[in-house]
Amino acid sequence: MSASENGPENSPENRGWKPGKRDAFFLAFVAAVVIFLTMSGERTTKPTPNDATHQQAAALKTIAACMACHSADGIHPQPKRHTKTQQCFQCHIEPEISVGAK
Numbered sequence: 001m002s003a004s005e006n007g008p009e010n011s012p013e014n015r016g017w018k019p020g021k022r023d024a025f026f027l028a029f030v031a032a033v034v035i036f037l038t039m040s041g042e043r044t045t046k047p048t049p050n051d052a053t054h055q056q057a058a059a060l061k062t063i064a065a066c067m068a069c070h071s072a073d074g075i076h077p078q079p080k081r082h083t084k085t086q087q088c089f090q091c092h093i094e095p096e097i098s099v100g101a102k
């Protein structure tokens with residue numbers, strides 16, 4: 001017999017656990033907190049400029065389109081120590097796509 005068989009996970013009350021009303025309330029509460037935190041997160045990172053250059057680049061939907069100008073040897077490099085993450089619009093708000101979108 002292993003030690004865990006006598007642990008609290010296996011106490012009689014916990015055997016055959018089924019979600020009850022209180023668990024549902026708890027889950028609803030957790031979901032509400034998560035939703036609140038996601039929705040209230042205001043982005044303070046600089047938005048992607050909403051000019052023709054950036055609208056066109058955004059419409060291409062590839063990181064290469066951005067990095068052509070924003071890599072270390074581009075015309076406007078990302079700052080040193082900038083994240084290597086590729087999802088630019090997770091942080092820099094996406095320009096309104098009106099040019100070359102279709």
Ligand code: HEC
Pocket residue numbers: 046047048049051053054057058065066067068069070075076088089092
């Ligand atoms: C043709 C070159 C070029 C391409 C392609 C390009 N950018 Fe830029 N980007 C610039 C230049 C130049 C600036 C700085 C001057 C300005 O604000 O337009 C800039 C500025 C920015 C800034 C900083 C804005 C600020 O307020 O300082 C962000 C963020 C940015 N670009 C993100 C992107 C993203 C994301 C993409 C890909 C969808 C992209 N850029 C594609 C040239 C480019």
Ligand code: HEC
Pocket residue numbers: 044045046047063066067070076077078079082083085086087088089090091092
């Ligand atoms: C994890 C968040 C994050 C992601 C993803 C991200 N960046 Fe940034 N970026 C920042 C932060 C923070 C700064 C610092 C300046 C600021 O507040 O915008 C910055 C700065 C920049 C700047 C310099 C802005 C200036 O001051 O002129 C450029 C250009 C830029 N990012 C381009 C990009 C591109 C292109 C991508 C996608 C390949 C990208 N970033 C992805 C967080 C991010």
